[in-house]
Amino acid sequence: MAENGKFLSYVLQNLKRGVELGGFPEDFYKIISKPKRILQVSIPVKMDNGRYEVFEGYRVQHCDVLGPFKGGVRFHPEVTLADDVALAVLMTLKNSLAGLPYGGAKGAVRVDPKKLSQRELEELSRGYARAIAPLIGDVVDIPAPDVGTNAQIMAWMVDEYSKLKGYNVPGVFTSKPPELWGNPVREYATGFGVAAAAKAAADKLWGGIEGRTVAIHGAGNTGAWAAYWLEKMGAKIVAVSNTKGSVFNKVGIPADEILKVYTREKSILELEGEKSESTDLPLYVEADVLIPAAIENVIRGDNVGGVRARVVVEGANGPTTPEAERVLYQRGVLVVPDILANAGGVVMSYLEWVENLQWYIWDEEETRRRLESIMTTNFNRVYQRWEREKQWTMRDVAIVTALERIYKTMKTRGWI
Numbered sequence: 169m170a171e172n173g174k175f176l177s178y179v180l181q182n183l184k185r186g187v188e189l190g191g192f193p194e195d196f197y198k199i200i201s202k203p204k205r206i207l208q209v210s211i212p213v214k215m216d217n218g219r220y221e222v223f224e225g226y227r228v229q230h231c232d233v234l235g236p237f238k239g240g241v242r243f244h245p246e247v248t249l250a251d252d253v254a255l256a257v258l259m260t261l262k263n264s265l266a267g268l269p270y271g272g273a274k275g276a277v278r279v280d281p282k283k284l285s286q287r288e289l290e291e292l293s294r295g296y297a298r299a300i301a302p303l304i305g306d307v308v309d310i311p312a313p314d315v316g317t318n319a320q321i322m323a324w325m326v327d328e329y330s331k332l333k334g335y336n337v338p339g340v341f342t343s344k345p346p347e348l349w350g351n352p353v354r355e356y357a358t359g360f361g362v363a364a365a366a367k368a369a370a371d372k373l374w375g376g377i378e379g380r381t382v383a384i385h386g387a388g389n390t391g392a393w394a395a396y397w398l399e400k401m402g403a404k405i406v407a408v409s410n411t412k413g414s415v416f417n418k419v420g421i422p423a424d425e426i427l428k429v430y431t432r433e434k435s436i437l438e439l440e441g442e443k444s445e446s447t448d449l450p451l452y453v454e455a456d457v458l459i460p461a462a463i464e465n466v467i468r469g470d471n472v473g474g475v476r477a478r479v480v481v482e483g484a485n486g487p488t489t490p491e492a493e494r495v496l497y498q499r500g501v502l503v504v505p506d507i508l509a510n511a512g513g514v515v516m517s518y519l520e521w522v523e524n525l526q527w528y529i530w531d532e533e534e535t536r537r538r539l540e541s542i543m544t545t546n547f548n549r550v551y552q553r554w555e556r557e558k559q560w561t562m563r564d565v566a567i568v569t570a571l572e573r574i575y576k577t578m579k580t581r582g583w584i
């Protein structure tokens with residue numbers, strides 16, 4: 169996605185800064201900046217036209233000092249190994265910050281899933297699960313969905329892995345459908361967590377989220393469900409976009425309609441309001457909160473001048489480049505970093521995994537209550553520390569806090 173490893177270089181820049189600010193030894197950076205293991209796979213798929221295509225995929229296992237590797241699988245036509253490494257590093261930090269007993273990993277397949285038939289997609293998903301099977305397991309490495317993958321794909325993968333083992337292994341993939349050892353909260357967990365983080369930020373800055381305006385860049389799983397929960401919390405969604413264009417409506421765009429765009433019952437340009445073929449309108453509209461929820465590197469040095477929101481809550485991974493973040497920081501814009509704001513998905517994955525390992529089932533309300541409590545506690549912990557260390561960005565605080573836990577555990581285990 170990001171050209172020539174730019175995304176990885178931004179993630180490593182932030183990591184290095186975290187190591188320096190936290191006063192950790194240089195050797196710690198040497199260890200933590202490199203993945204422990206990288207698996208590259210080729211997946212042959214017999215296409216509907218009778219010919220074979222071979223897709224390239226990866227599983228990057230970055231660090232497992234805190235527990236089994238954990239992180240999603242991305243299906244995207246432009247994803248590179250460098251992107252996958254960057255995403256795996258972010259998972260290590262995110263899992264550490266959230267207090268989960270997990271290390272970080274990420275998988276990817278270079279493919280445009282929209283161009284595959286359902287049968288081809290199933291073949292590819294099962295093929296990927298078979299290819300990485302020797303290196304994963306419910307206490308080894310536990311993949312989940314990311315961009316371009318979903319609960320149905322997890323169902324195929326968990327089924328394939330279980331067939332290879334000869335018995336059911338529910339805990340090896342998370343974010344499965346509710347009828348296959350999943351939990352109904354997972355569908356909206358990341359968006360719900362982003363909404364909880366935005367609300368927690370608004371509570372601190374304005375005494376509440378009620379009546380505040382929100383712009384959402386990328387109305388997919390994360391963005392559309394964030395819209396849904398933010399509206400329930402009393403905020404107003406004024407702008408939204410996807411790869412087909414953008415809509416702005418200062419009166420408010422109903423979240424139900426945004427969800428219909430996500431589920432493809434409606435095109436984005438059918439929503440009421442000012443329409444634009446540009447996909448980036450939400451980045452620049454007048455709104456209290458901006459939620460970039462599409463892809464990385466959308467707020468950069470060259471366009472940050474146009475951002476007017478007072479708070480940026482990173483639904484996507486890596487949407488703000490370090491250069492843009494410096495500008496926002498100087499302007500007093502609060503950036504709630506990805507590893508804090510979008511952890512709802514992996515926190516929910518953890519809850520699902522705990523259910524699976526015990527063959528136990530929590531109901532939806534109980535699960536959502538646990539998720540909200542973990543998200544809000546984590547936000548407040550980082551925010552309170554940031555209030556004491558305002559010369560740092562909130563990302564710096566989040567990264568240093570995540571690194572402290574990793575470093576301490578490495579020391580205790582004798583890895584450093």
Ligand SMILES: NC(=O)c1ccc[n+]([C@@H]2O[C@H](COP(=O)([O-])OP(=O)(O)OC[C@H]3O[C@@H](n4cnc5c(N)ncnc54)[C@H](O)[C@@H]3O)[C@@H](O)[C@H]2O)c1
Nearest residue numbers: 358386387388389390410411447461462483484485510513
């Ligand atoms: N889904 C999760 O559980 C989860 C968890 C943590 C982080 N994330 C991160 O959130 C981001 C989105 O993931 P998702 O699962 O919601 O993906 P998704 O594919 O469901 O949604 C992405 C949305 O962004 C839109 N989009 C893509 N490129 C765009 C562009 N240039 N301009 C405007 N819109 C664009 C797409 O049309 C789609 O609506 C990614 O960075 C992902 O890593 C997702």
